[in-house]
Amino acid sequence: MYKHILIATDGSELAGKAIAAGFGLARELKAKVTAVTVTEPWTAIVVGDAAIAFPVDEYEKSSNENAAHILASVSKLARKADIACTTVHAKDQFPAEGILDTARKNNCDLIVMASHGRRGLGRLLLGSQAVKVLTHSSVPVLICR
């Protein structure tokens, strides 16, 4: 069965469901867990005049802080659930690539993620990054909604 589960989170409430499902499975299957949050490249977020107002080093600082905050929450939940969980901040990638890369690098055999990110919910029937991960993953993917 699964030996190393990768849980992807963007800190959203829906991602919380993926975390709960991932921890639940890890407990029953006695699997290792790695949690990953991905931050996009500055160039993807900031365009045109905004680039002047929000320079790259400020973006990086803020993005690192957000990631650290998200991963700290996961670690806290992991401690409460008595699950050993490693955390990873994948930087300068789009979420799907970051998730797939992290899964590959860590030999994860199951990816658990939410159906939508923060931006998609309410706007899309199925998140774009979820579709990308599903399309390119070589391991099973559990989509939580």
Add this chain to the structure above:
Amino acid sequence: MFKHLLIATDGSAASEKAVACGLALAKALRAPVTLVTVTEAWTEAAYATVPTRSMIEVYEKAAAGNAAATLDAAKRAAQDAGVTCRTLHIREQHGPEGIIKAAKEEGCDVIVVGAHGRGPVGRVLLGSTSLKVLTFSTVPVLVCR
């Protein structure tokens, strides 16, 4: 964790992976499964001709035969794995709707599907049925590869 898994199969090689994957998970979680296969109604759209009663009967007999064969194979796999299972043939529905309906009727808390089924494969990395199930399901969906 998951208490009742729904595993959808259309008898394809990709479905066989989903069956194996779903059964392994069910066994590890000590949960029962419902194995479902969906067959569509005869439609003029598919056959571009007005049917006679006998044509429909031939089709439905073949569809039922295929469904029974598919479910028998999956049931044997479940028995070999020591997993409690029931089988379900949903008729006259499109794949995704049938699968989601089965999950609701059976009270399943997770749906297991392959990445694609019998449809045109090759470059299709995520089949249309799997994608639709993911999009419209209200319970988590595990996509196996």
